[in-house]
Amino acid sequence: MVTETNDLLDAVRMRASRWGCGVLTGLVVGLMLCGCDLPDRHDIAMFRKPAVWEVEPPRDPTNDVNVQPASLVPENSNATAPRADWQFWYLHHVDPDGVIGGGVMQSQRTDSGQIKLELSERTLEKFGGSDGASPDASWQFNAIACLHSNEQVFWHSDDGQLSRIECRVRRGPLQTSKYIEISGDEVRFDVDHLTSQSKKRVIHHGALGGPLAVYQSLLGNPLRPREVRESKVLLPIQETLATLQIRGRSDALAKRMTEQGLVLDSLHEAVAMVSIDEVRRRERYYWYDDDGVVQATNITGESRFTYRCDEDQYRERVQGLLQDIYPISIEVPGKPIPPGQIRQLALNIEFKPQREVSSEASEAPPISKASQLIAAPRQYVQDIDETHQRVITANRPVSAKKLAGRFDVYNTRSFAADSAVTQLVDFRSAGVRKVLNVATSMTGMSDQEKAIELNRTVHSLLSFDPLSVGLRSASAVAGANIADSTEHAILLIAMLRAKGVPARMCLGMRYLPRKVQPDVASPETNRFVYHAWVIAKAEDDWISLDATTGAETAADCIALAIDDLSNIDTKTFVNRYLSILKSMSMSVSAAVVEKAD
Incomplete structure (x- = not known):
């Protein structure tokens, strides 16, 4: 019901020629003489609206x-x-x-x-x-639904x-x-x-x-x-x-x-x-x-x-259609993920093939590294060839011996931007300082202990709603009671930086089991939804924190991009996320699940 005024697109209607009108009239007369039903205005595949x-x-x-x-x-x-x-x-x-x-x-x-x-x-x-x-x-990318x-x-x-x-x-x-x-x-x-x-x-x-x-x-x-x-x-x-x-x-x-x-x-x-x-x-x-x-x-x-x-x-x-709705959902085929807590998850990634090049070119240009998935804390990436990757996530760090040098590991150093004040991460504001006072005294704590405690604090202050505003400054989120995963992450990053802990935001997706409905067949795909969380530099390692749960991220989270929030553009934020999803085709190849008692 979006009205004609709510979704204007550029369009210019061209006048049809008199010859084209005559042909159309002849077709209609012919149909009438043959006893055929005239198409109504919904038969847009046969005739355009005059x-x-x-x-x-x-x-x-x-x-x-x-x-x-x-x-x-x-x-x-x-x-x-x-x-x-x-x-x-x-x-x-x-x-x-x-x-x-x-x-x-x-x-x-x-x-x-x-x-x-x-x-x-x-x-x-x-x-x-x-x-x-x-x-x-x-080749085709995964089915995506954007609210x-x-x-x-x-x-x-x-x-x-x-x-x-x-x-x-x-x-x-x-x-x-x-x-x-x-x-x-x-x-x-x-x-x-x-x-x-x-x-x-x-x-x-x-x-x-x-x-x-x-x-x-x-x-x-x-x-x-x-x-x-x-x-x-x-x-x-x-x-x-x-x-x-x-x-x-x-x-x-x-x-x-x-x-x-x-x-x-x-x-x-x-x-x-x-x-x-x-x-x-x-x-x-x-x-x-x-x-x-x-x-x-x-x-x-x-x-x-x-x-x-x-x-x-x-x-x-x-x-009924919009129950249990999230802002963006992604359907990932492959092996069904069984119920329970995911300990390890493996995905096969195939990237969109390059267009054919001229005969003078000896080979197609390679896909840029920026368009491929990157490693993240407890997310390990293996490059199979220029168009294929394998990604493994785990709820515990995997030893270098098991990785055997075949997978990329996230071990980058921190930069000044990871500790900076930005328009979103305004940790010197009165609102952020006020919620910091709620946290336990951190005297003598290590950076990892500070990060874990602040993650619990944000979780206790905010109620999770996947359909909140989305991108607000940390001071604005601090004064709210309800926040989505992006807002949880922004406030946690601000509080971490205020305590001297470098932090970045992960944008990605999280596996979300569907609610079982009686007499309804289970879909053949696994549902993932938009999600954001935080990675923090604690001493020598990066740790991954989810303020919506108050714990470290589980293996059900797949990072698509990592950002220091120094230059977020709201006009391109959603398109950037969707373009990453549209550049790849994902499927689940394995899932190790700890079944609930």
């Missing part, structure tokens, strides 16, 4: 309606004002994956007379499988004018927030980018609609064929304004959700175009009933459809 100008008759200016942006209700409408109190549930559907998420829209008039409109949605963006296959289909969430609250005055927006948007482990206020002819944006804040102002003239303007406009006020409504709308995520044009079309066959599932029905049709400028624009189709309630919607050119459902269907198909 552009508005290819099917519309000459426009009659007397039927056009310029909507007042404040209310989005045409002046000649029988309705006096948009409905203030309503609630709808929607699910997102993609073939062949099925339901990938959904959301809830709710509008209510408050005691003060304001209209409060809320949007809450979650969607799993999936990669891998056929999407991750190389051109020859002999997207969108929580927005729109406040309108009693006459329908938009006055402010509160917005929280998540992609994977990071959540950003925005506060937008409309006053007179000025829109003020206050944006929290996690590691920085920004403010900006945009001047506009006249009233504004919000991202759900189409739903508000149609509800109780269906469009007549060829009727046009226009409005200026505010796009919170893009932090800009755009022009919205809604055009009524003839009724069409479209799918809608019923108790029996998806069925074809005759619905009213409207097409909405949101334009930021001449290039950045997006077209979305809406199918709605006689009451103006949107039953289905689709962005032109995309395979995802959004269908209205009832509350029970939403709970069963959407909330």
